[in-house]
Amino acid sequence: MMKEFRDFAMRGSVVDLAVGVVIGAAFGAIVKSLVDDVLMPPIGLLLGNVDFSNLFLVLKEGATAAPYLSVAAAKAAGAVTLNYGLFINAIVSFLIVAFAIFMVIKNLNRLKKPEPAAAPTTKDCPHCATAIPLAATRCPHCTSQL
Template sequence: MFKEFRTFIMRGNVVDLAVGIVIGAAFGAVINSFVKDILMPPIGLALGGVDFTNMYAVLKEGATAGPYDSLASAQAAGAVTMNFGVFINVIISFLIVAAAIFFVVVKPLNMIAAREAAKKAAAAVPAAPTTKDCPYCSTSIPIKATRCPNCTSELK
């Protein structure tokens, strides 16, 4: 059973999937940091100093009544909040990841597939005929022949 399990684990697809998941998680962390630490502060500044991570709506007051200075203080007080600023950050992160995957993976693969399809289409073009049928005896003769070698008929 252990030998069979080892064979399963060492298959290329399983290893590739594992590597993809690890790289994807690391890529997700980089994108989250990019959105949170690089992209959103200038956008918030351009919108008048808005901090998207602290955009929330209090649905139910906590142990201490609001207003709360930040989302963290509202959650620490036990308030029930709808965190739409965090959702905006997640949407922007998703769009960046989707764009990166499209331009880095999907677009190049589509270009390669189109090139391969063009090669196959060019190879599928039939070659020019090298023979023709004699109109008198219906035998196959070279295309440049002026007389049929079988029935000796003169061809146009």
């Protein structure tokens, strides 16, 4: 049983998948930092000092009464919140990841060499224009000599 598991785990596709997951997680962390720390602060500044990570609606107040200054303060008070600012950050992160993957795939497709066209296996009869095998000496449709 252990030998079968080892053989399965060491197959190329499983190892490639594991490497892809690890690199994807690291890329996700980079994109999250890009969105949270680089892109959203200037966008929030342009929109009047808005911190998107602290945009929320209180659905139910907690032990202490509202207003809550941040999502963390609301959660600490036990309030139920709808965190739409974090959702906006997640959407921006997704769009960046999707665009990056699109660019990688686009460049990989450009680097692929097109497969050469297969050699023709038929020719057209000069008399009736029917497709016939290359080795034929007589057209099976019009019976003309080729």
